[in-house]
Amino acid sequence: MSLKEKCSNPMTILVVFLIVTIVALLTTFIIIRSGDQEITVVVQPLVAATTVTYDTVPVDQKNISNIQKVCRSPECAILSYQLLNFRDESVNPCDDFYKHSCGKFIEHSTQESQFSRKDLILNRLIKEFVMKTKKSSSKSEQVMIDFNSVCGRYQDPENYEKMEHLAYKDLLKDIYQMGGWPMMNDGLWKSIDLSKLIYQIGRLDEKKEYINLGLFTFDFSSTRKFYIDINEHNVTSDFGSFEKLCKVAGLKCDKKDYEERIKEILEFQGKLQKLDSLLNSTSNRTITNFLILTYFQYTTYQLRSFVNDACERQLLKFFPRASYRIFARNHFNKENLQAVSNLVNDFKKGYIEMFEESTWIHEETKKKAIEKVEKMEKMIGYPEEMEKPGALDATFETINFTKNSSAHEILSEISRHGIQQFMDFVSSDTIPDLSRLELKTNAYYSPKENMLVVLLPFIDDPFMDYSFPKYAQIATAGALISHEIGHGFDSKSIKYNWKGEKEKWMEKEDLKEYKKRVECLILQYDKYEDPDLGRVMNGTKNRYELLADDLGAEVAWRAFKKSEAESDEKIFGFEDYPLDKLFFHLKALKMCSGRSQPYWITSNHPTHSFRVNGVLSNMKQFAEAFNCPVGSPMNPETKCEIF
Structure with missing residues (x-):
């Protein structure tokens, strides 16, 4: 509302009138009370270089430091709002982390998901x-x-x-x-x-x-x-x-x-x-x-x-x-482009580290996998040529x-x-x-070019903003981008080398073990009982996405642990909340949606609830962060691991 509109508002005029009336009455009352008393006014000369001191209130420097480290951007405010309002704290995170993080999403959105x-x-x-x-x-x-x-x-x-x-x-x-x-x-x-x-x-x-x-x-x-x-x-x-x-x-x-x-x-x-x-x-x-x-x-x-x-x-x-x-x-805020480009570089390092630490793939397979990551191209937003007017x-x-x-x-x-x-x-x-x-709102991996493509809407509000603390960037849009890099090693793209050419670059023994581990993910999804659809899922149809989800989550966690999150800005409302827990809340946030619809049965993508619960139940880091007992839904005794 403009100043002119405010001044012409009848309620504003009434309030001003009442204030003036009260001030006038108080002034009259003071004059009447002082009418019988002699009023003496003492005038003292102004002394040069007079020093005036005031009492000060002690300030907790630690609290000031904490306040200064809270992200205050509008985008961070929205992120805080979603974290606080989408969750349902009545649900035990070790029973159903998706509902714990997203149980009240439907109360705050008319759309099926944040993507739609x-x-x-x-x-x-x-x-x-x-x-x-x-x-x-x-x-x-x-x-x-x-x-x-x-x-x-x-x-x-x-x-x-x-x-x-x-x-x-x-x-x-x-x-x-x-x-x-x-x-x-x-x-x-x-x-x-x-x-x-x-x-x-x-x-x-x-x-x-x-x-x-x-x-x-x-x-x-x-x-x-x-x-x-x-x-x-x-x-x-x-x-x-x-x-x-x-x-x-x-x-x-x-x-x-x-x-x-x-x-x-x-x-x-x-x-x-x-x-x-x-x-x-x-x-x-x-x-x-x-x-x-x-x-x-x-x-x-x-x-x-x-x-x-x-x-x-x-x-x-x-x-x-x-x-x-x-x-x-x-x-679009172009400052997001560099932030995302940096994330991709971090994730590529994470994939290389994951392959180097793998205990079951042979050295020649490791060498080829690392080469594919190192030479993977990226297009963040648009080709450089498009910058020209x-x-x-x-x-x-x-x-x-x-x-x-x-x-x-x-x-x-x-x-x-x-x-x-x-x-x-x-x-x-x-x-x-x-x-x-x-x-x-999309990002994807092209196996024939060995290229990661990240489109602008995917790295825009509410999924990503350069003002987010680094750990929040990693856990939100970053985790989804890490998923897309993971597609370079799914059951379809594994058939292509770093040049985008078909090649059987995995050792036969490694390929056999790889298929066995992918089968673990397939069976896990087959047995998953969706809260809305029941047990009707087809893990074979979804195997590419299941594997990319698993790899993406693993590498995103690695990037998070190297991000020096403790010294980064906090998110309002979570200043004292453990960052390991917050990472998983942030990761789940972008999967929040309404009820699972029947089309998910034939979709190439798993349901959103599984993309949270299924993926995180395979991560021992999640169970440790939330202290989930062994055998609980989010910490099963048997877990699926790929590399």
């Missing part, structure tokens, strides 16, 4: 930016503004039919440029130029990981290599969208004939694994129908998403790099649409531009890989 809450905030930040910015000198920003304008009009019920008609009209125009579609029975299709048609229907998938060319795909997987795979696109019968196209073309399409053509296409699709012989034995008409149908169905799916998905979500989906740039420029905008110079373009024109242009970016990257050794930059 962060993603929602990201959506809103991008929406706010494009809504308030009408014109921008940045090419990437202007593209997003124009897209949002068209999306908004498309989702307006009053404009929908007109906008859809324009989109289908442009789609029909593209199909005619492909030579026509036999299924439409309009007499325009004559023959097929297979190479040209495959080029014309090429499109970038939603995840921007491969180019779909109808019969096959180019899979890039974020490397300069690409793989050709047989297309597994599932053709479906969608007569409704086909009928709309016919209507725009001024045709009356027969449903029975449409279904006959679909049947032919499905038979063709089922034989795609034998592509060479299939092309020679199949009519050009059926091949054309198949290729254009896959293109048509994907395009109409995108048009439906244009209506059903919130515009801000589509902005993040279609313009991940531009959205990333907006977040980095307007909402205009670096991202330069990649948008070739994308062309305006706020007057149709939805189909825009989606086609986005796909064309994306394919061009991919091909430029694959054919060059100097163009940076921007495909990793997505505005998501």
Whole structure:
């Protein structure tokens, strides 16, 4: 509230009036009481260099020191709030540490988890930016503004039919440029130029990981290599969208004939694994129908998403790099980048130390494992090349649409531009890989590049801040980053060497023991009884995450013990709390979520409760910190250890 608003508040005026009245009454009372007494005023000369001394109150210097060592940043205040309010102290930490740390999370959040809450905030930040910015000198920003304008009009019920008609009209125009579609029975299709048609229907998938060319795909997987795979696109019968196209073309399409053509296409699709012989034995008409149908169905799916998905979500989906740039420029504290880079270096040292101290792997295996860690690359936030002014905008110079373009024109242009970016990257050794930059709360490890990627939202509030004490940085976002490094040694990535090439670098005897230890984690998860879902987990499906969790926790603890935590700033409310215990509370904090949902049964990730209880029950350091008796849920007699 402004000063003007405060002064005009009726309650403020009343309070001021009462204070003035009371002061006046007291003054009058004093004058009346002193009226009968002679008042003598004594004036003394001012003496130069007079020294005035005051009594002082002894100060406890130790307490001042403690106060000065409490982290006072807003981010630390939020961290303190979460630690104090998410926990349920009625639950014994040795029985269920997840509930002990997160039992009251649901009382303080409307979102399923802190990750989903962060993603929602990201959506809103991008929406706010494009809504308030009408014109921008940045090419990437202007593209997003124009897209949002068209999306908004498309989702307006009053404009929908007109906008859809324009989109289908442009789609029909593209199909005619492909030579026509036999299924439409309009007499325009004559023959097929297979190479040209495959080029014309090429499109970038939603995840921007491969180019779909109808019969096959180019899979890039974020490397300069690409793989050709047989297309597994599932053709479906969608007569409704086909009928709309016919209507725009001024045709009356027969449903029975449409279904006959679909049947032919499905038979063709089922034989795609034998592509060479299939092309020679199949009519050009059926091949054309198949290729254009896959293109048509994907395009109409995108048009439906244009209506059903919130515009801000589509902005993040279609313009991940531009959205990333907006977040980095307007909402991210770059001081976090160096803090996280330092953490990664600490964790790499921890992994090397863990391998050196392992009692069961042979020296040659240790050497290869350490080499993989030492040469693991990292991308924290974004490539260095993106720091240059205009670096991202330069990649948008070739994308062309305006706020007057149709939805189909825009989606086609986005796909064309994306394919061009991919091909430029694959054919060059100097163009940076921007495909990793997505505005998501995520970090990941790429085995084919032996690279750790940490995205900006993952190292932002509430997961990380440079103002956090070092031990808090390690236990929160740090522990999750340590987990991602651990993926370099999970059951899938263990097959790749430090160059990202497939190699059996573990000694046979070591590999056998390794698999035995991974099996311990699998069985442990199979037997886990989730408080919401019961005992329905599949450890085999989750084995990669289980192992990364286990390794990540071990190495994060090592980094914590080397961080000189005792001399670091305290977190408010935990000034006298043992730091070993606080480390585990901080680690559990980022896994706090609502009730486990049924989708966790088929998810590749373990439930959040297991990622706390299961992982920490394998750590003797946890049992020692909380003095958990042997045989208690959080200190089982049998523990799983990897390296």
